[in-house]
Amino acid sequence: MTTMTEASVREFKMPDVGEGLTEAEILKWYVQPGDTVTDGQVVCEVETAKAAVELPIPYDGVVRELHFPEGTTVDVGTPIIAVAVAGAGGAAPEAPAEQPAAAPAPAKEEPKPEGRQPVLVGYGVATSSTRRRPRKGAEAGSPAPAQAIQAELNGHGGAVAEKRPLAKPPVRKLAKDLGVDLAAIIPSGPDGIITREDVHAAATPRTAEQTAPVAAAPATAVAPAPVASYDTARETRIPVKGVRKATAQAMVGSAFTAPHVTEFVTVDVTRTLKLVEELKQDKDMQGLRVNPLLLIAKALLVAIKRNPDINASWDEANQEIVVKHYVNLGIAAATPRGLIVPNIKDAQAKTLPQLAEALGELVATAREGKTSPAAMQGGTVTITNVGVFGVDTGTPILNPGESAILAVGAIKPQPWVHKGKVKPRQVTTLALSFDHRLVDGELGSKVLADVAAILEQPKRLITWA
Known part of the structure; x- marks a missing residue:
């Protein structure tokens, strides 16, 4: 067996990859032990x-x-991978031989490892309870490189760590409170994970066993198989976590914090669609994403320039309205992980080709699920395009910290009075929601009317810019 010094193993800890994040879920490992x-x-x-x-x-x-393992939610500052690095001898140590497993602790008294509660940012930790999940596929005899990991293995050896049932921290706490032995439960969750329903199902027969005389219990008694508390053939339960959980919390906070007002306007955008087709042929726009959303975004930026007070936020702590002299234009994007709102930084300073390029990159990155946390921070105003789903309009909820959000409905041919005659025209409905604490009806109406006027007569992009 090769002896390793603590200095020969480096622990890579879960970093704070955003601003003030406290946890992250491991989606996929690209390496395995020995790589x-x-x-x-x-x-x-x-x-x-x-x-x-x-x-x-x-x-x-x-x-x-x-x-x-994959699927585990880990606190910021908690080690997630151990890497053997070159030590004093100049070479990484070889994998140690398997050590004999220590006598296992009683199954009913599942020890809770001393954990480390991460601080908000960086890698510092403080002693507290942890959300740590059992290791998956770890070598039974691998020596622990850090004191906290060694403390976890003390007393029950690597073999016990391998056989430790898979369950999330809240489920483990529930089992402990109900006096249920996780090792005796047949898991029904994905990848052999024990669920809350499994614990509740096992708790009832366990209670009956505890109240019966010891002598009356047959030696061959086996706990009945757990039964789900809902019909799995008729229902599917999806854990709320990650982006979806954060979005839900943000939307609830926004809806019940900022007093929303929504105004609507229906507008003839026939000329805007004609301009889109002309721009697609323009040599300066070749290779760029040119669509109605591009001109709607530009129209909103011009409207904000004409009405700068709309681009603001409410500072509750200091009781101040903060007017921004820059526009970080958010674009709501539906992704497999839920709705996200990345934004184009300093959009007000971009030319139309630059705005088209930024918009194309934003959409492509969001669809690939590669949007960085930085791209979703600091937004000032947002556009949500519900028209792509064939929806006429909606009453959008403000992105937290922003003062306004513009919803764009589906563009459809409709009968419209044009030059004194009823003609088929391309028409859409816009909806502007705003925070009524800092945006009154007059200001909100002016912004919405300006956007509509530009889309009806896109030459105003030149005369008003």
């Missing part, structure tokens, strides 16, 4: 409350251990 890694190599993908992010390792070495 060689180099400085800057991506080792895993994690999902935070804001986006999916790839994490690079900051040093060279050989992967010793993955502390958590």
Whole structure:
């Protein structure tokens, strides 16, 4: 067996990949124990409350251990992977031989490892309860490189760690409170994970066993198989986490914090659609994403320039209205992980080709699930295009910290009075929601009317810009 010093193993901890995030879920591991890694190599993908992010390792070495399986939510500051690096001898240590397993602790007294509660940003930790999940596929005899990991294994050896039932921290706490032995439960969750329903199902017969005389209990008694508390053939339950959880919390907070007002206007956008077709042929726009949303975004930026007080936020702590002299234009995007709102930084300073390029990159990155947390921070005003779903309009909820959001409905041919005659025209409905604490009806109406006027007569993009 090769002896390793603590200095020969480096622990890579879950970083705060956003601003003030406290946890992230491991979506996928790109490496396994025994793999060689180099400085800057991506080792895993994690999902935070804001986006999916790839994490690079900051040093060279050989992967010793993955502390958590895929699907585990890990606190910021908690080690997630151990890497053996070159020590004093100049070479990474070889994998140690398997050690005999220590006598296992009683199954009914499942020890809770001393954990580390991460601080808000960075890698500092403080002693507290942890959300740590059992390791998956770890070597039974692998020596723990950090004191906290060694403390976890003390007293019950690697073999016990391998056989430890899979369950999330809240489920483990529920089992402990109900006196249920997780090792005796047949899991019904995905990948062999024990669910709350499994614990509740096992709790009733366990209670009956505890109240019966010991002598009356047959030696061959087996706990009945757990039964789900709902019809799995008729219902599917999806955990609320990651981006979807953060979005839900933000929307509830916004809806019940900022007093929303929504105004509507129906507008003839026939000329705008003609301009879109002309721009597609323009040599300066070749290779760029040119569509009605591009001109709607430009129209909103011009309207904000004419009515700058709409681009503001409410500072509750200081009781101030903060008017922004820049526009970080948010574009709501539906992704497999839920709705996200990345924004185009300093959109007011971009030319039409630059805005088209930025919009194309934003949409492509969102669809690939690669939007960075930084791209979703600092937005000032948002556009949500519900028209792509064939919806006429809606009453959008403000993105937290912003003063206004513009919803764009479907563009459809409708009968319209044009030059004194009823003709088929391309028509859409716009809806502007705004925070009535800092935007009154007059200001909100002016902004919405300006956007509509530009889309009806797009030459105003030149005369009003």
